[in-house]
Amino acid sequence: MAEELVLETWDLQCERNGREHRTAEMGCGQLVVRRGQPFTITLSFSGRAYEDGVDKLAFNVETEDSVFLRDEDERCEYVLCQQGLIYQGTRDYITSTPWNFGQFEEDILSICLKLLDTNPKFLRDQDRDCSRRNDPVYIGRVVSAMVNCNDEDRGVLAGRWDDRYEDGMSPMAWIGSVDILKRWKKFGCQPVKYGQCWVFAAVACTVMRCLGVPSRVVTNYNSAHDTNGNLVIDRYLSELGVEDRRSRDMIWNFHCWVESWMARPDLAGSYDGWQALDPTPQEKSEGVFCCGPAPVRAIREGDLQLKYDIPFVFAEVNADVVYWVVQRDGSQKKSIHSSVVGKNISTKSVGKDSREDITHTYKYPEGSEKEREVFAKAELETRSLREEDEGLHLKIKLTEGANNGCDFDVLAVISNNTDVERVCRLMLCARTAGYNGAVGPQCGMKDLLNVTLEPREEKRVPLHVLYEKYRESLTQDNLIKVVALLTEYQTGDVIVAVRDVYIQNPEIKIRILGEPMQNRKLVAEISLVNPLADPLSNGLFVVEGAGLTDGQQIKELEEPVEPQAEVKVRLDFVPRQAGLRKLMVDFESDKLTGVKGYRNVIIAPQPQ
Numbered sequence: 132m133a134e135e136l137v138l139e140t141w142d143l144q145c146e147r148n149g150r151e152h153r154t155a156e157m158g159c160g161q162l163v164v165r166r167g168q169p170f171t172i173t174l175s176f177s178g179r180a181y182e183d184g185v186d187k188l189a190f191n192v193e194t195e196d197s198v199f200l201r202d203e204d205e206r207c208e209y210v211l212c213q214q215g216l217i218y219q220g221t222r223d224y225i226t227s228t229p230w231n232f233g234q235f236e237e238d239i240l241s242i243c244l245k246l247l248d249t250n251p252k253f254l255r256d257q258d259r260d261c262s263r264r265n266d267p268v269y270i271g272r273v274v275s276a277m278v279n280c281n282d283e284d285r286g287v288l289a290g291r292w293d294d295r296y297e298d299g300m301s302p303m304a305w306i307g308s309v310d311i312l313k314r315w316k317k318f319g320c321q322p323v324k325y326g327q328c329w330v331f332a333a334v335a336c337t338v339m340r341c342l343g344v345p346s347r348v349v350t351n352y353n354s355a356h357d358t359n360g361n362l363v364i365d366r367y368l369s370e371l372g373v374e375d376r377r378s379r380d381m382i383w384n385f386h387c388w389v390e391s392w393m394a395r396p397d398l399a400g401s402y403d404g405w406q407a408l409d410p411t412p413q414e415k416s417e418g419v420f421c422c423g424p425a426p427v428r429a430i431r432e433g434d435l436q437l438k439y440d441i442p443f444v445f446a447e448v449n450a451d452v453v454y455w456v457v458q459r460d461g462s463q464k465k466s467i468h469s470s471v472v473g474k475n476i477s478t479k480s481v482g483k484d485s486r487e488d489i490t491h492t493y494k495y496p497e498g499s500e501k502e503r504e505v506f507a508k509a510e511l512e513t514r515s516l517r518e519e520d521e522g523l524h525l526k527i528k529l530t531e532g533a534n535n536g537c538d539f540d541v542l543a544v545i546s547n548n549t550d551v552e553r554v555c556r557l558m559l560c561a562r563t564a565g566y567n568g569a570v571g572p573q574c575g576m577k578d579l580l581n582v583t584l585e586p587r588e589e590k591r592v593p594l595h596v597l598y599e600k601y602r603e604s605l606t607q608d609n610l611i612k613v614v615a616l617l618t619e620y621q622t623g624d625v626i627v628a629v630r631d632v633y634i635q636n637p638e639i640k641i642r643i644l645g646e647p648m649q650n651r652k653l654v655a656e657i658s659l660v661n662p663l664a665d666p667l668s669n670g671l672f673v674v675e676g677a678g679l680t681d682g683q684q685i686k687e688l689e690e691p692v693e694p695q696a697e698v699k700v701r702l703d704f705v706p707r708q709a710g711l712r713k714l715m716v717d718f719e720s721d722k723l724t725g726v727k728g729y730r731n732v733i734i735a736p737q738p739q
Contacts, residue, residue: 156235167196209345213677222352229729231307276421278410280322288326299324303725308337354386357446372560372614433505448473522549527630547584639728678708
């Protein structure tokens with residue numbers, strides 16, 4: 132009888148495989164390889180010599196890569212890049228905030244695997260769950276559900292939108308996913324407080340990239356939340372522009388979700404590519420607070436019958452808005468807006484710190500024949516609502532940038548496009564607001580009983596908004612919602628115009644002192660000017676960057692920052708990774724919160 136071949140030792144060659152598979156930054160203590168790519172291991176046997184053709188070694192290796200992106204630059208951006216930009220602000224004033232995804236940071240892979248092992252599907256049937264983890268569609272739904280905690284499933288983040296965050300962290304204060312995921316693990320998988328849409332999306336992006344699925348955060352401006360599936364968002368206003376009654380339908384100033392790249396063999400047709408995944412808990416899908424993966428191509432073509440949750444995402448970018456103005460006698464006048472939802476859909480460009488507009492991937496141009504075909508396919512025989520043209524046009528303009536601590540002006544621009552005189556009443560109202568559409572106290576008002584417009588005349592009516600009026604009620608979202616109501620006396624018709632004004636925070640300036648080199652100390656000089664008329668108390672800077680800092684560094688200010696004064700701090704750090712890195716900074720205080728800044732730093736490799 133032939134002597135047995137006994138496996139004695141093995142070398143998984145973690146360092147070599149990590150380098151070739153671009154997983155080295157996860158550490159060399161474990162073998163992490165990517166599907167569809169060869170890897171090398173060394174096995175040593177005892178007992179006798181290995182005989183080729185006689186002895187056979189069998190490995191069960193998954194070679195089909197359903198998340199493969201052909202473009203090398205895109206792979207670098209959507210799988211390997213640990214930092215990025217997330218777009219916020221308004222459709223008229225788009226801002227970017229830096230984010231440290233940190234998918235290769237220490238312990239993040241084990242935390243992502245812990246998240247998979249915590250999900251209820253795993254707890255119900257471990258074998259079935261693990262056997263489906265080679266399917267990115269399945270993984271996407273699990274991650275979408277587990278990033279929020281709304282199903283009491285020990286999910287990562289608790290959401291809150293009421294500006295009351297005393298028992299946790301304000302969503303505006305986060306600058307990365309690493310701290311959130313580590314807190315979740317440290318405190319026994321208890322939900323981390325608090326998140327809003329961009330935080331949910333960014334954490335989901337980190338998890339998906341860590342698991343090897345190309346992913347990016349996208350932002351949709353004027354995003355509709357349609358609760359009854361009729362593709363119409365109803366809003367009710369009084370004659371003074373104040374919300375008359377609450378509706379479950381909402382228009383979010385912006386909304387963020389994740390796109391992940393994957394094949395869709397579960398769908399008949401050509402739906403491979405970017406899929407929308409939304410971990411922000413809004414509506415249930417198959418009994419769970421998750422959303423997607425919804426093929427972006429199916430959303431564009433109006434193929435609402437396919438999996439998963441396509442009608443909900445379709446409404447987010449395509450719904451019509453109807454403003455019902457409730458008269459004193461209880462009657463209602465409507466103002467219809469059919470092209471305000473789903474604007475400037477944005478994501479970070481590949482390899483650059485600039486914005487890429489991807490609206491065209493979600494919808495055809497407004498009013499085009501193809502767009503109407505899509506609506507017909509979406510079971511709307513004709514577009515049920517049209518933007519009415521009474522010959523009077525109304526819009527709101529911002530005269531110049533609105534800076535925190537300053538007064539500013541907005542203009543109601545009224546155009547009479549007819550050949551007859553029109554006599555109207557104009558009402559202008561400004562209120563502080565949250566990015567999810569909720570409004571706060573009034574901070575500006577103008578009510579003109581008579582505005583007479585000659586044929587083909589345009590008039591501009593200013594509204595002066597004072598800092599002293601909005602200073603106490605401005606939310607951490609830094610938004611003021613301006614509503615204009617124009618009522619024509621002869622017909623009684625009402626036109627509504629709405630504009631969200633973003634109140635700009637001061638700039639954080641960052642200087643790097645010293646020669647940026649791997650494993651050599653660097654100094655960051657960080658400064659900010661207090662633009663307000665009040666001192667800033669309890670100020671602190673939070674700094675982090677994948678491959679730059681060892682976790683977060685926090686610098687608390689010992690003294691208040693006086694009005695118009697500059698505060699300047701220095702922080703030391705030792706870069707551990709070479710290449711292009713982002714140093715990200717957040718500033719918090721009692722009166723200024725969520726102030727963000729970043730600086731790109733190219734770290735030279737350590738000399739050999």
